[in-house]
Amino acid sequence: MRASIRTLSLLGSLSATAFAQPVALKVDVAAPGKTISPDLVGIFYEDLSHAADGGLYAELVQNRDFEYSTADRSEWNAQTSWQLVQRDGGRGSFAVEDSTPLNANTPHCAVLTNESPGGQVGLLNEGFDGIAVKAGENYDVSVFARRVSGTGSPVAVRIESKAGVLLGEATLPAPTGIWAKYAARIAVRTTDSDARLVLLTGAQGKLALDMVSLFPEKTFRNRPNGLRADLAQVIADLKPKFMRFPGGCLVHGDGLDNIYHWKDTIGPVEQRKGQRNIWRYHQSKGLGYFEYFQFCEDIGAKPVPVVAAGVCCQNSNFLVTHRYGIGQLGLPMTQMPAYVQDVLDLIEYANGPVTSTWGAKRAAAGHPAPFGLQYLGIGNEDQITPVFRERFKMIYDAVKTKHPEITVIGTVGPNPAGSDYDNGWKIADELHLPMVDEHCYKSPQWFWENLRRYDSYDRSKSKVYLGEWAAFDDKRRSTLRSAISEAAYLTALERNADIVCFASYAPLLAKRDHTDWSPNLIYFTNTEVFPTINYHVQQLFSVNNGDTYLPTTIDDSATPVTFAASCVKNSAQGVVILKLVNGAGSPRPVRIELAGVKKLPATAEITVLAGPDGNAVNDYGSPRTVIPRVSRLPISAAFDYEAPANSLTVVRITP
Ligand code: AHR
Numbered sequence: 001m002r003a004s005i006r007t008l009s010l011l012g013s014l015s016a017t018a019f020a021q022p023v024a025l026k027v028d029v030a031a032p033g034k035t036i037s038p039d040l041v042g043i044f045y046e047d048l049s050h051a052a053d054g055g056l057y058a059e060l061v062q063n064r065d066f067e068y069s070t071a072d073r074s075e076w077n078a079q080t081s082w083q084l085v086q087r088d089g090g091r092g093s094f095a096v097e098d099s100t101p102l103n104a105n106t107p108h109c110a111v112l113t114n115e116s117p118g119g120q121v122g123l124l125n126e127g128f129d130g131i132a133v134k135a136g137e138n139y140d141v142s143v144f145a146r147r148v149s150g151t152g153s154p155v156a157v158r159i160e161s162k163a164g165v166l167l168g169e170a171t172l173p174a175p176t177g178i179w180a181k182y183a184a185r186i187a188v189r190t191t192d193s194d195a196r197l198v199l200l201t202g203a204q205g206k207l208a209l210d211m212v213s214l215f216p217e218k219t220f221r222n223r224p225n226g227l228r229a230d231l232a233q234v235i236a237d238l239k240p241k242f243m244r245f246p247g248g249c250l251v252h253g254d255g256l257d258n259i260y261h262w263k264d265t266i267g268p269v270e271q272r273k274g275q276r277n278i279w280r281y282h283q284s285k286g287l288g289y290f291e292y293f294q295f296c297e298d299i300g301a302k303p304v305p306v307v308a309a310g311v312c313c314q315n316s317n318f319l320v321t322h323r324y325g326i327g328q329l330g331l332p333m334t335q336m337p338a339y340v341q342d343v344l345d346l347i348e349y350a351n352g353p354v355t356s357t358w359g360a361k362r363a364a365a366g367h368p369a370p371f372g373l374q375y376l377g378i379g380n381e382d383q384i385t386p387v388f389r390e391r392f393k394m395i396y397d398a399v400k401t402k403h404p405e406i407t408v409i410g411t412v413g414p415n416p417a418g419s420d421y422d423n424g425w426k427i428a429d430e431l432h433l434p435m436v437d438e439h440c441y442k443s444p445q446w447f448w449e450n451l452r453r454y455d456s457y458d459r460s461k462s463k464v465y466l467g468e469w470a471a472f473d474d475k476r477r478s479t480l481r482s483a484i485s486e487a488a489y490l491t492a493l494e495r496n497a498d499i500v501c502f503a504s505y506a507p508l509l510a511k512r513d514h515t516d517w518s519p520n521l522i523y524f525t526n527t528e529v530f531p532t533i534n535y536h537v538q539q540l541f542s543v544n545n546g547d548t549y550l551p552t553t554i555d556d557s558a559t560p561v562t563f564a565a566s567c568v569k570n571s572a573q574g575v576v577i578l579k580l581v582n583g584a585g586s587p588r589p590v591r592i593e594l595a596g597v598k599k600l601p602a603t604a605e606i607t608v609l610a611g612p613d614g615n616a617v618n619d620y621g622s623p624r625t626v627i628p629r630v631s632r633l634p635i636s637a638a639f640d641y642e643a644p645a646n647s648l649t650v651v652r653i654t655p
Contacts, residue, residue: 022589023643024555027567029576029655030596033548036497036568039241041490041542042301042504044468046248047287048279048517049510054128055524056235056509057287058228060139060214061197062128064284066096066108067274072282078108083124085198090119102144102179102210105264105273109210111148114201120156122200125212129513130194132526133159133167138217142183143199143209144270145175150205152176158198159186159214167192175207181270185217193527211270221298225269225286234522234529235299235508239542242302244377244467244504245292247278251380252308254278255316256329259308262289262346266361278313279516290362293350293371303350304465304502306377306437307343309411310336310391314383330387340398347373347403377467379411381439384423396431409435409465416440416453428462435501437467444471444485448561448583451488454496463499468506470534476518478532480626480646481583481614487537487648488581491566494541495549505538512620523620533618533626536609537648540628544577544650546570563588563643578651582643585614593638599655603632610647 045051054062062081070076078096086092092114101107114121125131133139141157152174159168170184197214201207219226220233246260253259254276264273265288272285289305296303316327331339345358350373352359362371378395382388392410399408410433413420421438428436442450457464469489471482486505493500510520521538523530546568556563562583569576582588594600611626618624633641633651643649 021556021558022591023563024591024593025565025580026553026555026593026595027578028551028595030598031551033550033569034498036494036547036549037501038545038547039302039501040493040497040503040545041240041538042242042244042304042502043235043238043240043508044248044504044506045243045245045292045508046250046506047246047277047283048248048250048507049520050128050281050514051507051509051511052287053282053284054514055511056227056231057284058215058219058226059284059286060127060131060216061125061212063282064212065106065210065270065274066110067106068282072276073280076282081126082110083126085120085122085124085200087120087122087200088118089116090114090121091116092121094123097208100146100208103271105271106210109208112201112207112209114150114204114207117204118202120200120202122156122198123209123212125197127195127197129526130162131159131197131214132193133188133191133195135189135191137188139168139186139188140183140215140217141170141186141197142181142211142213143172144179144181144211145172146179146208147175147177148206148208151203153201153203155182155207156200157184157186158200159188160196160198161192162194162196167195174203179210220295223291223294223298225291227287227291227295230529231509231522231524232295234531238535238539240299240301241542241545242304242375242502242504243292243296243299244304244306247306248380248468248507249278249313249315250283251306252311252313252382253316254313255327256312256331258316259312261342262305262307262349263342265289266349266365289346289349290365290367294367297371302375303371303373304375304377304409305346305373306380306409307346307395309379309382309388309395310339311379311382311388328383328385328387330391336391336394340395343376343378343395344398344402347376347399347406373406375407375409377409377411377437381414381420381437381468382411384413384420384427389427392427393431396433407434409437409467410462411437414439416442433462435463435465437465439468440466441468441470441472444473444482447471447485447489451492451561451564454492454500457496457499459499463501466493466500466503469503470505470519472519478519478534478617479614480533480611480616482519483533483537483609484581484583484614484646484648486534487541487579488564488583490537490541491564491579491581494546494566494568494579495552497549505534530618530620533609533616536626536628540607540609540648540650541579544579544652546577547572550576574654576653576655578653580641580643580647580649580651582645582647584645585612586645588643590641590643591638592641594653597637597655600635600637601654602634604635604654605652606631606633607650608644608647610644612645614646
């Protein structure tokens, strides 16, 4: 019997439990190992908590198309975020009209009336919590305009501080009587995190405006209609192997009329059809399917789009009914053939030749080469009902027949157990689905208690994509405790990555003061990005991925389980990567044996993410204390290591 000193916490919390009992860890480095998915860690992107508009999508003008309405949010209307400006004796008014729209998809436009000869009348946009601009940087303004009456005059465009101080300006030519796009570049002189965009006309008469847009010149990879560079870079730094988009519940939508249709999101931005976001704001669709595919390509992530299974979210109208599960409706069967065709067209849009109808549209957007789509999700944690089943099968059969090269991912409900999970798996078994999407939001303790979950999964059945998962700690905060439990679970996913091919923490992004859901992986404001401790866990597993799992045994009689480990080989990099997770609130001695090893370096690179306090968070405005720290560790065929309290340690051994 091994000597052990164990102090069990009277409080019963993992972090307060102190252990000094050594763990014996043995890795069979010489074994052939088990082939696993090298793509285990990816990202789940959904436009909730202003992840897209006001977030990753770099557009700085809010409600640029005057399409906000009370349907988006009761206190919103078509003038939200806009104000009338009257200067230099200008007198006038601002109305939103729909008599002569720019196009049917943007039915409303602003009409400015300047009643004063010589005076300035205009519009001011407040942006999304202000407009953040930087000195020395350029900003691209564009607007669709039409002179309705009066003599035309050039339109002055100014970026101003909240107090009206000029930060940069440009002049657009006098609009004609026909809708046309006018654009200019503005050089900004002074940094301001709370600026405004102002457009002014000095001409008496009426001027119609629509799609008023302001983008930083520098977007991620300098893409036009692109993404906010700092935020996109933090995502890229995760080195995600895949990206699931565009959601989440946003995909199946709040009612049948709110299902997300990919075709509404491509083509010129002024022709895209914005819509109410299920998370109770407006989505412009400026960040649409083309931009998603391009972002995936830019960051080296396999695209994993998800389409609705012909049903809307079972929580539709939840705010009205306050009852779960009565909101699911199916598209009428008469509409299903067209819907199925839309799904097939999506595959053609991604992969079809430029000579195909939808491939040509991709090429017209600037990407003649295929995007290399391999995966397609059908459904998002839907309630598994006959209505769902019938529609899912129609879509699945059509995709399978026309595109056998595409791996379809089915859905098994919102929880890792229960009737939707069971019934979803029944469908998966009957239809022999290649993969299913499981969701799992649970406590840190649940993850520690379920490290063996996938060990017993039947390897002959569908593969698993853990499409949404996160540990919910007290108050749903992104604590070190939650992050470490996720690290422990990731060791279990690695061990089972012969069947669990993908896993994505959810959700990815949330804007400060607009958070619809907690916790999230990355928080941001208009000027700052705050990766959580959980972000570092995902990143450490993503960049330290493997293609082979090496047999790893843990001899640890301590209860509850607070130690986990996994070991993978990355053949391309020629490296063996060991991950050790200590969920206890005190250090843990570990005796590590690398069995069968022939050649070893004297030291290995170790990266440690740890902190003494399991409640620690890397929060707004406070120093980010829990970050990965890299050093070197002396190693041999059998060596001792002390895993710090609340820690993830990644050991990279290059034999
Ligand atoms: O990740 C947030 C939400 O959680 C997703 O939209 C939904 O699929 C799940 O319930």
